[in-house]
Amino acid sequence: MSSLLDRAAGASAGPPSPPAAVRTTGSSRGVVSVLVLLVLLALVALASLMWGARDISAAQVWAGLFSPVAGDNDHSVVRDLRVPRTLVGLVGGAALGAAGALLQGVTRNPIADPGLLGINAGASLAVVTAISALGVSSVAGYLWFGFAGAAIAAVVVYGAASLGWEGVTPIKLALVGAAFTATATSLSSVVLLTDRRTLGEYRFWQVGSLANRPLDVLVAVLPFVAVGLLLALASGRVLNALALGDDVARGLGQDVARGRLLVVTAVVLLCGSAVALVGPIAFIGLVVPHLARVLVGPDYRWLVALSALLGPVLLLAADVVGRLVVRPGELEAGLVVAVLGAPVLIAVVRRSRTVAA
């Protein structure tokens, strides 16, 4: 079946050594894309600071950031609500986007998303347990449970997938992850079906949102995300080799097992932090790498970086849209992400005649 997977992964396997000309075009497109995305990200972040239940002018935002006046409502909204929210979106989006690219690469499966390794289900089960058994009821309280659940899930899945003949293979990783997800989800359901109070709280965490995340939660996960992003950016070469298939990668001198472990470590750090911070919004990690592939092609050195930029653009855009559509109420970012992202995904998929992994 691994050959089937490879076929599904198809075009991700670029030519082993692209001619110099191709390489230059690839990287010049990459540089342009990165610059454009940085501008876009700045715009979305600005929109996130300006728009919401009450609109604040760019000048007021600027004043609120750099010369705040005590007692000015606009300034305190910017400083206390909008800035944390925007930062959470930036960090969470970058983590989810990069993690999605890593997972699609390491499993050679274009439908892999950050939930694949059982990380979201593990985090959800931990959060459900925390609410039900320990009475935890704040986002800051969920954080460590979510993170621990994600880490345990990843260790179990990776460990189980590494048993048996031929060690960790993409197909085993994917199937074991899905199996773990089913198990953990079932256990969560048992609790939720019998404990109404827990369902009452969990359902709001479960959709995923950027609202009401205190800054110290962000500060707590920041080191993990930073290390994860560094590992992610460093693993582009490994993923390019793995995309050719294990045998070719080995032939090119790549230590396949170690490369895979490196990538999975990055994924755990990124996804664990993201799910703790914003809830299980896996869709960003699914759609963003596909969009990035349209921009720079199958080279993972660029794909990971672009995904880390596209992730926050999509997440913040979803958050802003969610604030604007039902003013003065709001829709959770996790709900809007799918509505914004699905048409993009379908358009990308329809556009490609050939298989783009």
Added chain:
Amino acid sequence: MSASPGLLPTTPAERLDVAARGLLANRRHRRARRTGVTLGLLAVAVALCLTSLMMGDYPLSVGQVLAAVAGSDEAPAAFVVTELRLPRVALGVLVGIAFGIAGALFQSVLRNPLASPDVIGISQGASAGAVAAILVGGATGAVVSLSALVGGAAVGLLLYAVAWRGGMTGHRFVLAGIGVAYVCSSVVGYLLTRSEVQQAQSALLWMTGSLAQADWSLVRSLALALVVLVPLVAAVARALDVLLLGDDQARSLGRRPDLTRGLVIALGVGLACVATAAAGPVAFVAFTAAPIARRMLGDGTLALLQAALVGVVLVVGADLVAQHLLPADMAVPVGVVTGAVGGPYLIWLMASGRARAA
């Protein structure tokens, strides 16, 4: 074929003969294993069904159950079996068949082991329909089933509309399906967060998958749908086998891959829709039945029949556990058990050394 040096065939004719015998022996061995696995699964499925019919607040013997099924109208036993227990078991069997086959079809035709109705949006579409009916319309029973059917079918049609471009590639269909699945999940999430907790819980119960609502009219409707769909699946199974060789091979053998693929996906969508409408998206059955069946056979074939049997064993067995082995006051729906038991089993299959890539 290893023979000691002295016995090595010498003439070309002898060599050909040895090779042919080896081939035949291999084929016989595979056929025997196939028959063995199929009969074994069938026996387990029948045993589970009988046990389900026997167990309960009013325990029955095998003889009483068989007599009641055969049509005797001995007072309490006949009522307990035909009115109370048989509809539930029958629903479990039909749902297991439908999910087992649907999963096997999706995974083989879309060439992705992760493809199953819960991944490509059919389950989510049905869930969105059913949850909307429960939470917005306050519906119960047949209306919920119908809304689920409409939701799932709408997703299926939408996917054809966006993924069909002069033919169907698995890749386009799966990715479009995942996109739609997330949108439907968002709708469900929105409805769940904007409703009373009590109602949200009954919606969640539906989304876990349950056989408790079984009655004869539901069983009859589902059976009717399967009577139409399953023979069609059998009719395209051969073309699907050829398709597994790859598009070019299939074309050179006179098949039309795009057409076959489109047809097979439609059948898979149909099976998944009717089963989900009847019992909710019973977790994991469609995903896991085919990989388990294929690993049991170990010959790389499609294993549709075996996947259907594994589906039956999973659903009926899980319902048995949910009803009788777990505390009755928890009223655990079958979908919880299929996930909680099927998941670890698949992990064990993958982790144990005997597992082979299917």
